[in-house]
Amino acid sequence: MGRYYFDLHGAQNAHDSGGLAFENDTEAFQAAKRLAAELAAARPNLRGNTCVVLTRKGADDVCCIGV
Numbered sequence: 212m213g214r215y216y217f218d219l220h221g222a223q224n225a226h227d228s229g230g231l232a233f234e235n236d237t238e239a240f241q242a243a244k245r246l247a248a249e250l251a252a253a254r255p256n257l258r259g260n261t262c263v264v265l266t267r268k269g270a271d272d273v274c275c276i277g278v
Contacts, residue, residue, distance in 0.1 A: 214268040215239040217246055220275075221261035222256070230268065239265060240274060247276045254278075 212232045219225040233239040243265040251258050257278045265274040 212246065213239070213270075216266045216268070218266070219250075220264050220266040221257070222263045223257055234239075236248055236250075236267070239267070243276050245267055247278045250278045 213233055214230040215233055215238075216227040218227050229268070230244040231239075231242070233242065242264045247263045250261070250263070259277070261278045262275040263278065265276065
């Protein structure tokens with residue numbers, strides 16, 4: 212299991228200091244996509260100007276998903 216962090220960058224910035232544990236990158240990516248979709252529905256002002264930035268503890272890989 213790895214620890215993954217879901218930060219927000221753009222019009223709304225937020226740092227995920229705790230992260231969540233997932234079995235693999237695919238599960239974490241799916242969770243980031245769900246978070247972006249939920250934010251887009253709940254906070255329409257974030258659409259097109261904020262990204263969910265997914266990172267994994269101990270890795271340099273970064274994945275950005277637009278809200």
